[in-house]
Amino acid sequence: MADRYLHFTGTAPGRFLTRRLGLPQPAPLRRWSPGTPSLDGPLLHLTAGKSAATEELAALLTATGLDVTARAERPAGMVVDATAVDTPRTLADVHAALHPVIRSLAPGGRVVVVGVRPSADDHHQAAAQQALEGFVRSLGKEIGRGATVQLLRVAPDALASAGSTLRFLLSPRSAYVSGQVIELTSAAPDPVADWEVPLAGRTALVTGAARGIGASVASVLARDGARVVCLDVPQAKDELTRTADRLGAAALPLDITADDAAERIAAAVPGGLDVLVHNAGITRDRRLANMPADRWASVVDVNLDSVLRTTDALLEAGTVRRGGRIVATASIAGIAGNNGQTNYAASKAGIIGLVRSLAPRAAADHGVTVNAVAPGFIETKMTAAVPLFIREAGRRMNSLSQGGLPVDVAETTAWFAQPASTAVNGQIVRVCGQSLLGA
Numbered sequence: 001m002a003d004r005y006l007h008f009t010g011t012a013p014g015r016f017l018t019r020r021l022g023l024p025q026p027a028p029l030r031r032w033s034p035g036t037p038s039l040d041g042p043l044l045h046l047t048a049g050k051s052a053a054t055e056e057l058a059a060l061l062t063a064t065g066l067d068v069t070a071r072a073e074r075p076a077g078m079v080v081d082a083t084a085v086d087t088p089r090t091l092a093d094v095h096a097a098l099h100p101v102i103r104s105l106a107p108g109g110r111v112v113v114v115g116v117r118p119s120a121d122d123h124h125q126a127a128a129q130q131a132l133e134g135f136v137r138s139l140g141k142e143i144g145r146g147a148t149v150q151l152l153r154v155a156p157d158a159l160a161s162a163g164s165t166l167r168f169l170l171s172p173r174s175a176y177v178s179g180q181v182i183e184l185t186s187a188a189p190d191p192v193a194d195w196e197v198p199l200a201g202r203t204a205l206v207t208g209a210a211r212g213i214g215a216s217v218a219s220v221l222a223r224d225g226a227r228v229v230c231l232d233v234p235q236a237k238d239e240l241t242r243t244a245d246r247l248g249a250a251a252l253p254l255d256i257t258a259d260d261a262a263e264r265i266a267a268a269v270p271g272g273l274d275v276l277v278h279n280a281g282i283t284r285d286r287r288l289a290n291m292p293a294d295r296w297a298s299v300v301d302v303n304l305d306s307v308l309r310t311t312d313a314l315l316e317a318g319t320v321r322r323g324g325r326i327v328a329t330a331s332i333a334g335i336a337g338n339n340g341q342t343n344y345a346a347s348k349a350g351i352i353g354l355v356r357s358l359a360p361r362a363a364a365d366h367g368v369t370v371n372a373v374a375p376g377f378i379e380t381k382m383t384a385a386v387p388l389f390i391r392e393a394g395r396r397m398n399s400l401s402q403g404g405l406p407v408d409v410a411e412t413t414a415w416f417a418q419p420a421s422t423a424v425n426g427q428i429v430r431v432c433g434q435s436l437l438g439a
Helices: 004-009 012-021 054-063 091-098 123-142 159-169 212-223 234-247 261-268 293-317 332-336 342-366 388-396 406-417
Strands: 043-047 077-081 110-116 148-154 180-183 203-207 227-232 250-253 273-278 320-329 369-375 428-431
Touching: 004 012, 004 388, 043 054, 043 091, 054 077, 054 159, 077 091, 091 123, 110 123, 110 159, 123 148, 148 159, 159 406, 180 428, 203 212, 212 227, 212 234, 212 273, 212 406, 227 234, 234 250, 250 261, 261 293, 273 293, 273 406, 293 320, 293 342, 320 342, 320 406, 332 342, 332 369, 342 369, 342 428, 369 406, 406 428
Parallel strands: 043 077, 077 110, 110 148, 148 180, 203 227, 203 273, 227 250, 273 320, 320 369, 369 428
Antiparallel strands: none
16 A cells, blocks of 8 residues: 555645645655665765774775765765774764764665674673664664664674675665664674675575465565475465466465474475575464463474474585574564554564574574574555554654665575575564664
């Protein structure tokens, strides 16, 4: 369903009225397309204090293909090197770097603050680096005009691992990701032969791929060069086949909760998987006092238990190859909770627990990363059926004052899936326009 309010605020009467009434004024987001593959304008490289990483960061930023400069009148992006911030006093260097230029950021611009992990041994450094999180989340809520702000934490002496993440955050692909804190490991990135098709030669399987977010994920992975297998329940076979045919992908009608689901997946990809995307999910909303056991069990079985069982089996069998990527779908509901969704919120919070526990062990034992996307209000057929006032609240209660699109979740998934994203592990990234609910 079209966002009529977003369209109205783009007109002269709409701008005047919403400004007078103090109503949200969402800016149209600039997403990736063949005609807009990158930010339109220079990238401002700023440094807070005396950083030893200045030259290395400059080289990484240049590799994105953007015009990196130390001064620009209307930059499309700003990157602040805050790796040297180690005391409350040196936080002033972050203010000094951004304060004179933040108003010049172009509409739809990107701001990335690069820090390091808070130290377990130096509580002064830990305080200063943790302060950057509050700074970034607050700036994301005030910056406006469709711009986004992120904090990227790198491991000591491992800045080279940040290449794929900087490419993603400093591009139209991250249009609905804001206010996020992304922490990288020191793992070296796998090479990418062609950034136009970074998944070339890799095989991906997407569950729940017949429609909605799953179909969009399959489409973006195919666009990026992957051979895609689309999985959904047999009842959706016709729609699944149409989606797969459109993408030149394979269709696998299968109930992911079946006892033999992992074995049938392995049989469908005899060469193994490089990317496993757990997107299948259902809702059976009702307040707990009115929720029968079968509504609870069905949601947990599809959204969480099937993910645990198939992931364990596919890892143990070696179906997910070394260098592989597992991406699961959590939700803002699993972070903030939601009225009438105790079953759904429990299942999605469980996904977060799965990722945090499995990620380090999967990397060590299998050479596989495990991450999750946590969508907020995404414009789908499901949200179109939500009552009007609840739907409008869902759209406006984020820093970008609008709902996201399925492609926003798909782009984040594709970044997780890239060979060069080896250092991105154990992360739960909210695709929610920086929702005002939850952390």
